[in-house]
Amino acid sequence: MHKLKRTILPFLLAVILALSGCENLTPQQQAAIDLSSLPEYSGQAYVELNNNVPFFTEEDLTSASFEEYSPLDELGRCGTAYACISTDLMPTEPRGSIGQVKPSGWKIAKYDFVDGKYLYNRCHLIGFQLTGENANEQNLITGTRYLNVTGMLPFENLTADYIKETGNHVLYRVTPVFTGDELVARGVVMEAMSVEDKGDGVLFNVYCYNVQPGVTIDYATGDSALDGTTDEGEQVSYILNTNTKKFHLPSCPSVNEMKPEYRQEYDGSRTILEAQGYSPCGRCKP
């Protein structure tokens, strides 16, 4: 707990300073990060913080593996998850069930256009592929499918593959950001720095939005509703690759190279398609 205080409180202070510009902070301000200076979500799953440099201090850098999770607060909300990750912490067995955990703000909500249909995932703060934490309630928040897959997963992949290839350590910290007494996080701050090469391999500091295109979320309760945008927009025709989750113009050369079992014709809204986790092909750029 001492180490938790030593590492997390200075970090929270730094985040608050960075995000709000406040210099005289009350304890109440330290408990909630001001989001007012962050841009509204506008189609990009994350924004960079502090020029992508994490808020770690020199004394935080260690090549000894550890993982720490904050106790749930009085509202049952997760706090910072912090680890120095190397291969010794990574999972050696497949992930088990996590359905018994009900993170703060947890609601079952289904939308046909969301990848997998369920709006919310039990979203690991530190991804399972990094520390193998399975049904740890201190490491699971109510996160949208979009946050989980489009926002956080690419950073987890980058970190995991670096560690697996080099055997080095990565200092890694994920902080859910709540506003006031809201039960669903507005987003998460993800920081990482490779230790042995002092950030030459991995270095990032980003804020990932806990949003789902096409859905409005009441962050106080977890309730949700269609925001109306999914019924709008031009109807388009694409060819989907259900394996790579790419959509292509029918004339794209990749369509002919696609395995038949992954090929699917699509007519409908591009917004809905992107909300399902599909992204445009890099060759035909639809």
Place this chain on the structure above:
Amino acid sequence: MILMAAVDDNMGLMFNHRRQSRDRLLRQRILALAGDRTLWMDRYSAALFGAELDGHIVRVEEDFLAQAAPGDFCFLEDRSPRPAEEDIEQVVLFRWNRTYPADLHFDLDLSRWTLTCSEDFPGSSHDKITQEVYTRA
């Protein structure tokens, strides 16, 4: 030149001035493909290969795309290939088959090229890397 690069599912090359990923077996394959021909790269990439370059014909220059001759191999990580597009005879693209964050992308329009070969192989830390060869259409 024969251009080689590694990309993620979104044709990303780098994020925050750092390569998205690395793989020892992929580097071995790159060196094997170059064989006894000249392999060009910049200092950033050469540092990744390190002593693995010993015994190979390698030229390390910051403007390697401008200096490479026809038939030479180039390994590109930290820049756009487009300034050298006219000089590229063939593209060998390695796909990580993973999604990483990216702020620099491989921006050659490959729809104007013909995919002539695609082969999967396991990496040292990647389950499946796909090697694709593109020639001018």
